[in-house]
Amino acid sequence: xxxxxxxxxxxxxxxxxxxxxxxxxxxxxxxxxxxxxxxxxxxxxxxxxxxxxxxxxxxxxxxxxxxxxxxxxxxxxxxxxxxxxxxxxxxxxxxxxxxxxxxxxxxxxxxxxxxxxxxxxxxxxxxxxxxxxxxxxxxxxxxxxxxxxxxxxxxxxxxxxxxxxxxxxxxxxxxxxxxxxxxxxxxxxxxxxxxxxxxxxxxxxxxxxxxxxxxxxxxxxxxxxxxxxxxxxxxxxxxxxxxxxxxxxxxxxxxxxxxxxxxxxxxxxxxxxxxxxxxxxxxxxxxxxxxxxxxxxxxxxxxxxxxxxxxxxxxxxxxxxxxxxxxxxxxxxxxxxxxxxxxxxxxxxxxxxxxxxxxxxxxxxxxxxxxxxxxxxxxxxxx
Numbered sequence: 001x002x003x004x005x006x007x008x009x010x011x012x013x014x015x016x017x018x019x020x021x022x023x024x025x026x027x028x029x030x031x032x033x034x035x036x037x038x039x040x041x042x043x044x045x046x047x048x049x050x051x052x053x054x055x056x057x058x059x060x061x062x063x064x065x066x067x068x069x070x071x072x073x074x075x076x077x078x079x080x081x082x083x084x085x086x087x088x089x090x091x092x093x094x095x096x097x098x099x100x101x102x103x104x105x106x107x108x109x110x111x112x113x114x115x116x117x118x119x120x121x122x123x124x125x126x127x128x129x130x131x132x133x134x135x136x137x138x139x140x141x142x143x144x145x146x147x148x149x150x151x152x153x154x155x156x157x158x159x160x161x162x163x164x165x166x167x168x169x170x171x172x173x174x175x176x177x178x179x180x181x182x183x184x185x186x187x188x189x190x191x192x193x194x195x196x197x198x199x200x201x202x203x204x205x206x207x208x209x210x211x212x213x214x215x216x217x218x219x220x221x222x223x224x225x226x227x228x229x230x231x232x233x234x235x236x237x238x239x240x241x242x243x244x245x246x247x248x249x250x251x252x253x254x255x256x257x258x259x260x261x262x263x264x265x266x267x268x269x270x271x272x273x274x275x276x277x278x279x280x281x282x283x284x285x286x287x288x289x290x291x292x293x294x295x296x297x298x299x300x301x302x303x304x305x306x307x308x309x310x311x312x313x314x315x316x317x318x319x320x321x322x323x324x325x326x327x328x329x330x331x332x333x334x335x336x337x338x339x340x341x342x343x344x345x346x347x348x349x350x351x352x353x354x355x356x357x358x359x360x361x362x363x364x365x366x367x368x369x370x371x372x373x374x375x376x377x378x379x380x381x382x383x
Contacts, residue, residue, distance in 0.1 A: 030056040030088055033077065034069035040231070042085075042222075042239055047229050060088040061242045063235055067303055079339065081304045084267045085235075085242030107314035107355045109200040110280025111137075117145060117167070117188040118199040122208035124279050125250035128216055130178050131171045132208075132251070134186055138167045142190035149175075150185040161191060180210045199280070200318070206280060211247065219247055234260060234268075241271065250275055266295030270308045277311050285315040306335025310348045317355055325352070 032039065032054045040063040041050045056062075056070065066082045072092035080086040088094065111118050120135040134147060144165050148158040157175045171178070178184060185207045188196045199206075211219070226239045237256050244253035254275050260268040273289035276282070289312035296305040313328035329352055333345040 029071075030058070030060075030073060030092060031071045032056060032062075032068060033071045035064060035066075036068075037064070037066040039064040039068055040235070042226065042242075047225075047231070056088050058089055058094050059246070061239060061246065062086050062088070063239060063242075079303060079341065081267065081270075081307065082301070083238070083265060084271055084304075085238045085245075087242055087246035089246055107318065107351060108278060108280035109318055109358060110206065110282065111276070111284060112200055112282045112319050113198070114283065115139060116194045116198045117142070117190055117196050118281075119186050119188060119196050119206060120281065121251040121254070122186065123206040123251070123281070125208050125252075126211040126248050127208055128211055128219065128249060128252060130210055131173065131175075132178075134169045134171065134188075136167050136186075136188045136196060139190050139192070139194060142192055142194070144191045146189045148187045148189075149178075150187060151182055156184075161189075178210050180212050183207045183209050208251075211249065215247060219243060219249065234263060234265070238267070238271075245275070250279060264295070266292040266301065266308075267304070269295065270304060270311075273308060273311050273315075277315055282315045282318045286312065286319060289315060302335055303339050303341075306332045306339075309335065313348070313352060314355055317352065318359065 032050060032052055035050075035052045039050050039054075041048050041054070041056075042061040042063070043057065043059070062068070062070075062080060063085050064080055064082055068080050069077055070080065070088070070091065071077050073094070074092070076092070078091055080091065114137065117136045117139050120137060122132055122134070136145070144161040145167070146158065146161040147164055147169055148155050149171070150156065157171075159169060186196070222243050223240060226236055226243065229236065229239075231239060237260050241253040241256045244250070244256060254272065257268055257272050257275070269288045270292035273285050273287075273292055276288060277285035289308050292308045293305065293312065296308065298305055309328045310332035313325045313332060316322075316325040316328060329348065332348055336342070336345040336348070
């Protein structure tokens, strides 16, 4: 059934304390300044192996076989983890979109109450597919769900709950077209009247948008190039996830990485943990970060382990597991300091302090309890 009924929720994109704009008018050289082993560079439709001293370009994706360091235009020298695809744009906080990119702290409230049908996908993402498949959390005891899509003018489509008894629904071909450049919000309500709008923090207002056609063409070309490359299947999936993450196609990145579940490498689980944490899906973030930490070699992967511990600390804090969060924070900061990354250790401390403040103010930000502050947040994130 199709409706265009005004609703109380004002669909807007706002800048919050968790976000900051980054605009770069000119880009000084970006350089690979430290690499001991092979580093695979994906640039456009080409794939090559590079060494220390290589000048990088916006849009490049790197897959190093060991930890490497690059120099960004702002002078920062971030470390890139081994065996994971990392985008230059997101690592150096570059902007190559006319509408400027956004970055966000790595912690976001949400996805922590199993008793509500919080959205799983699409959630805080751009999409390639104009007819996406919706997924949400299965609620114990619920037998049916009412599914709605909201746009700037109100409800643009909803499905009769009698037809929705699972936690997955394809947006039908006869539903209104999802226009590019418009932000949408998926909402789900159970037959017990529990709503995705009860989600913590931003109140379930995690939106989505269709990627512009010109960008979709670019992404599809890169996908074809990677699939036709000589990379291993695992590295292809990691590279594809990197391409999707660079364009903030988070749903597609997660889908690609989920196909690698069961792999021995911890990097897939760490990457999934990060994507889920930054999407405000903290039960899932806890699960995948924990799996990564179980698999990391504490000596050979100490930096990667610290990153996973830092991410898991935030998820634990959001889930109310204070003591575990503090232990993980201590371990993460120690891990960063081993690499001389004292700024990273301080950043984690500051981010967790801010998160504790946000948790205390959580009720004020709830989308359902305070609809005048409702927002759709589509926030591109660190790759």
